[in-house]
Amino acid sequence: MPDFATTIDFAQILAVADALPIMIAFIGRDERYSFVNRALADWFERPRKDILGRRMSDMLGEEDYRARKPLFDAALAGERQFFAADFHHPTRGLLAVQADYVPQRDAEGNVIGMIILVQDITEQRAAERALKESEARFRRIANSAPAMMWVTHLDRTRDFVNDAYAEFAGMSREEARVLDWRERIHPDDQARLVAESVAGEASGKPFTLEARYRRHDGEWRWLRSVSQPRFGPDGELSGFIGAASDISEAKAAETELQRQVADRTAELVEAQDQLRQAQKMEALGQLTGGIAHDFNNLLTVVVGGLDLIAKQVTDERLNRYATNALAAAERGARLTAQLLAFSRVQRLEVKPTYVAPLIEEMRPLLRNVLGPGIEKVFDLDPHLTPVLADPTQLEVAVLNLAINARDAMPDGGTLTLSTRKLRIGDDAELEPGTYVELSIADTGSGMDADTLARAFEPFFTTKEVGKGTGLGLSMVYGMARQSGGAVKIDSTPGIGTTVRLFFRRADRDAEVPASGGRTGDELRRGRGQATVLVIDDDEEVRHFITASLEEYGHDVIEAADGVDGIERFGSSRPDLVIIDYVMPGLSGAEVAAHIIATNPDQAILFVSGYSETDEIRKAAPNANVLFKPFRAAALEEAVRAALEPA
Structure with missing residues (x-):
């Protein structure tokens, strides 16, 4: 069988060389081309026959030849040369090539020439340059972004981290690139975050994570990261590109919002509980009122009959029986009166009343009822604000509460009676407005939650049999509600109980002397206080004036417009x-004219945001003027100046 290599002729070798995508040539020691393939001929844009036998300097051009001459000499000296360089093509301009000069030897080992292998890498170089430029742009954009950014492989190693990433870590980019972030995750978030991260990467889809991370300064910050999958040229998943932003402020706002929602929910639950309690008490009141009404009818017959018997019977023993029965029937009548007070069927004599002076006048009575073992503390607000109440029923209520407090402190304690004026805004039981709160607090045994929930129910009592009827707090509840107010109880077992009664402010002063034969107006003036009617359509300004006057001890009545102001002026002094x-509607001048026509000596103070001094003088020659804006101290000075003639 003949040797296969010897059967291949030159034509076959040339065919193989022409089929290769690289340029091939053989150069002898005389630097002339003795073989070129089609790729090289096409690259030179010449027929193959025009290249064969020509010197390299003729084909390459003087500049390129001179640059490559040392490489030619080295290859012809027996040293293989591999390099990449630019080439000035006559028609295509500057190109990039990659060349391999392979020395060729004869049988004795002498170098007889070299094989040149050349590849045009112009497009490859352009693609590499484009890729580098793209990567550079990405790095510039990533490093200028405020968000942390990174690129990972499937094994979670990172190719790239941006400046924000390194800054958060407090490291160089290279150090941050190999940082184990599990060391920076908050302990409470670590298990959850690792599990979510593993699941997200396994899905091969975008995923989001939120957790707390320790910043380089030690502060825990909430970060939200979004990871997008990245794919290789064949569409295979090769890793993820991630970005994270600091959401600590948003989380704090979310937490605050949740707290507000929780607080508001608790308030609504409390309001619902109060409403259910009010509905329950209303139902009990209707039932109790009906029973008491019918029982009163029966007692009328019983009391009347016993009274006739007691007056006509001559037998001493029978007379004593009738008298005792009559006394018991009258006690029953008093019980029904308390029941009717609870049910609000029995009408109270509600009228303007001063709470603090009433409590002051009860001091001797309370001292006798409570005894020496209980310390009495009186903290009564000096503001003399008239409220709507029945003075007699209010005294009875205070007495009942004092007795309950005494019974809750068998070993002694402290009973504190205090009053204060306050403004009610959002309350389930009370309409918005000004109230006087009467608080009666003891340091006794207190009540548990179940007892507190039933405290106002008629006949409910925790006292021993014969020690109480269970109607005292019921009467207090009915009296407060019928007066347009409310009563609330705060109690803690072992600490004590506080009962707070709220009475709505009356539009006019009390008609009866408050104390010492002097009216409330006289008492207030004696203390340097005054009753002031404020008429202003701007709610915020009106509230500011009211709050400022009250801070200086004055009693204030508000009116939202001229018509309302004239009505309130007529019902108060x-x-x-x-x-x-x-003001819209009736102007200030028109209101002042009406007031002066009613009371020429009435002290008036105008407040104005304009300089209408002449117009004001025409409307009210003796009125004082205070221009807006002003502070509370300036308002008080103006009030004093306006009151001085009076």
């Missing part, structure tokens, strides 16, 4: 009227 000059 204010020492001073403060009027906003510019």
